[in-house]
Amino acid sequence: MNGSVVAQSRGRGSSLLGGRAARRRVSHLAVHGILLLMVAASSLPLIYMVSTSLKPNGTEYEFPIRWIPQRFAWENYRIAFQSIPTLVFLKNTLIIALVSLVGELLTASLAAYGFARLRFPGRDVLFILMMSTLMLPFFVTMIPLFVLYRTLGWVNTLYPFTVPAFFGGGPVFIFLLRQFYLTLPPELDDAARIDGAGFFRTWWSVLLPLTRPALATVAILSLVHHWNDFTGPLILLNSEDRFTLALGIRLFRDQYRTYFNQTMAYSTMMTAPVITVFFIFQKYFIKGISMTGLTGR
Amino acid sequence: MALTDRVVTMRPAGELRRIWRPRLTLRSREALAGYVSILPWMLGFVVFSVGPIAFSFVLMFMKWEIITPPQWAGLDNFRRLLADPLVPKSLWNTLFYTVLAVPLNLVAALFAAVMLNVGVKGTNVYRALIYLPSQMPAVASSILWFFIFSPTYGLANGILGWLGIPPQKWLWDTNLVKPSLVLMAIWGLGNAMIIFLAGLQGIPEALYEAAMIDGAGTWRLFIHITLPMLSPSIFFNLTMGIIGSFQVFTNVFMMTSGGPGNASLMLVLYIYRNAFVFFRMGYASLLAWVLFAIVLVVTAIQLRVSRMWVYYEGEVR
Numbered sequence: 247m248n249g250s251v252v253a254q255s256r257g258r259g260s261s262l263l264g265g266r267a268a269r270r271r272v273s274h275l276a277v278h279g280i281l282l283l284m285v286a287a288s289s290l291p292l293i294y295m296v297s298t299s300l301k302p303n304g305t306e307y308e309f310p311i312r313w314i315p316q317r318f319a320w321e322n323y324r325i326a327f328q329s330i331p332t333l334v335f336l337k338n339t340l341i342i343a344l345v346s347l348v349g350e351l352l353t354a355s356l357a358a359y360g361f362a363r364l365r366f367p368g369r370d371v372l373f374i375l376m377m378s379t380l381m382l383p384f385f386v387t388m389i390p391l392f393v394l395y396r397t398l399g400w401v402n403t404l405y406p407f408t409v410p411a412f413f414g415g416g417p418v419f420i421f422l423l424r425q426f427y428l429t430l431p432p433e434l435d436d437a438a439r440i441d442g443a444g445f446f447r448t449w450w451s452v453l454l455p456l457t458r459p460a461l462a463t464v465a466i467l468s469l470v471h472h473w474n475d476f477t478g479p480l481i482l483l484n485s486e487d488r489f490t491l492a493l494g495i496r497l498f499r500d501q502y503r504t505y506f507n508q509t510m511a512y513s514t515m516m517t518a519p520v521i522t523v524f525f526i527f528q529k530y531f532i533k534g535i536s537m538t539g540l541t542g543r
Numbered sequence: 544m545a546l547t548d549r550v551v552t553m554r555p556a557g558e559l560r561r562i563w564r565p566r567l568t569l570r571s572r573e574a575l576a577g578y579v580s581i582l583p584w585m586l587g588f589v590v591f592s593v594g595p596i597a598f599s600f601v602l603m604f605m606k607w608e609i610i611t612p613p614q615w616a617g618l619d620n621f622r623r624l625l626a627d628p629l630v631p632k633s634l635w636n637t638l639f640y641t642v643l644a645v646p647l648n649l650v651a652a653l654f655a656a657v658m659l660n661v662g663v664k665g666t667n668v669y670r671a672l673i674y675l676p677s678q679m680p681a682v683a684s685s686i687l688w689f690f691i692f693s694p695t696y697g698l699a700n701g702i703l704g705w706l707g708i709p710p711q712k713w714l715w716d717t718n719l720v721k722p723s724l725v726l727m728a729i730w731g732l733g734n735a736m737i738i739f740l741a742g743l744q745g746i747p748e749a750l751y752e753a754a755m756i757d758g759a760g761t762w763r764l765f766i767h768i769t770l771p772m773l774s775p776s777i778f779f780n781l782t783m784g785i786i787g788s789f790q791v792f793t794n795v796f797m798m799t800s801g802g803p804g805n806a807s808l809m810l811v812l813y814i815y816r817n818a819f820v821f822f823r824m825g826y827a828s829l830l831a832w833v834l835f836a837i838v839l840v841v842t843a844i845q846l847r848v849s850r851m852w853v854y855y856e857g858e859v860r
Binding site for chain 1: 570572573574575576577578579580581583584585586587588590591592594595596598599602609655658659661663665667669670671672673674675676678679680681682683686687688690691695696698700701702704730737738740741783786789790792793796797811814815818819824827828831832834835838839842
């Protein structure tokens with residue numbers, strides 16, 4: 247708890263009292279210690295996963311745990327990749343992720359523009375209605391939607407994962423983009439309108455390009471979401487040629503449960519892209535989460 | 544103008560063009576553009592939210608096993624619900640899990656955020672590494688934790704061994720299975736932490752300076768400035784945390800299948816089984832509505848109570 251105070255006093259006043267600088271150094275050291283412990287706690291399972299994934303067959307169950315494998319068994323990755331149709335799963339996952347990304351970016355932006363910039367009767371009520379769907383438990387709508395998709399012949403196709411994205415892209419993304427639109431000066435719209443642009447031209451040519459950082463945030467959050475999505479595919483996809491990676495990894499686990507090392511190799515393969523994307527686009531992640539949460543402002 | 548053209552082309556009859564153009568004031572044109580802009584969302588809202596909600600409400604009163612035609616069942620599902628011992632069991636499990644997981648997760652996330660907010664060297668790296676687990680695919684992390692909790696060779700028992708504690712049976716122990724899942728939930732504290740961090744960074748420095756001049760110590764600064772100023776973030780994380788943890792599914796589905804002896808049978812897992820394993824669509828809808836009602840009531844109570852403890856800057860009371 248020392249922390250917040252130290253942060254506030256950083257860069258000022260340390261000359262007031264001789265001891266303050268020294269005290270600050272000590273408390274910074276304590277903070278480093280605490281943060282290192284937390285990092286250890288959060289990373290240890292991941293290190294365990296990678297370490298196990300590289301153990302040769304027969305050594306993965308050794309206990310106490312040997313953290314550095316006797317030999318780095320890279321073949322585990324190849325075996326895991328080849329023993330189930332991973333490429334098919336990857337293709338399905340990418341189709342879902344990319345197609346719904348386009349839908350979400352377009353329709354969520356449009357709705358956000360309407361909610362943020364245009365005045366129309368009932369706007370605020372509709373906005374509250376939209377946000378309240380966040381409370382709706384997944385299974386309340388999933389059971390009827392299963393029936394709907396079944397009637398449409400969409401069960402075991404990718405449509406249930408792509409088509410709905412073109413209908414607003416979900417309250418979180420609309421909310422995030424709306425918050426961003428609200429930070430843009432309204433004079434922009436006025437200027438565009440005076441130059442003769444209609445409402446939609448103002449949106450497309452003037453405002454949309456300015457929301458690029460927010461769009462990037464939506465894009466990254468959406469890609470990670472679709473990559474990780476499990477429950478929907480579990481219910482709606484039932485043949486292997488339609489599986490996504492999240493279902494693939496479950497299939498692998500069920501078939502090769504005893505190969506702990508290769509199961510971990512598969513988990514690592516599925517996690518690695520998310521981690522890479524996260525490290526490259528860290529600031530967009532942080533921004534997206536901060537903006538959808540209430541930041542106290 | 545671009546907009547009027549677009550609006551007019553939406554009208555079916557060419558006749559209307561002449562009548563409509565002069566009548567549309569700027570205001571009504573703006574309103575029309577507004578409705579058009581949210582039209583995709585509204586259609587989606589009707590088809591993917593309102594419609595299904597209404598349909599699932601009707602389904603509560605039906606007996607329907609997908610392959611046979613639906614039948615009106617009156618209150619049969621309700622009678623079944625009252626007689627079903629797995630309903631109170633799964634409700635209890637879910638409640639137990641929520642009551643443990645949500646507060647612990649929030650306290651840990653707040654603690655991490657406060658530490659990160661100090662701004663020591665390397666904060667970005669610390670933040671990334673603590674945040675990372677929350678972004679891991681839920682299936683992958685479930686599989687990972689399944690092995691971590693292995694009674695014979697898992698990491699959890701390895702750590703207990705370092706501390707000199709005898710090995711435990713974790714997911715295979717009726718008393719430990721829910722705390723094990725809670726442990727896993729705390730590991731994913733990343734999202735709540737980032738929201739707290741953003742909240743902390745929004746607190747004006749002047750408040751701390753003024754209080755420090757008045758002689759307030761670290762702890763009092765935290766209690767009287769940090770916590771009240773952070774109350775909107777706490778409220779948000781609490782509400783979303785409860786809604787999320789009432790719907791815990793993937794990890795119990797992957798790791799325990801509700802066992803041992805139904806000790807980790809969560810409400811959503813039971814709904815899933817009824818709907819997509821036994822194909823009791825009517826009964827599953829009723830259970831889903833029970834969940835919905837709980838979420839609504841809890842959220843409503845939180846909203847009411849929040850007025851007493853959540854402080855919004857600039858709010859007029």
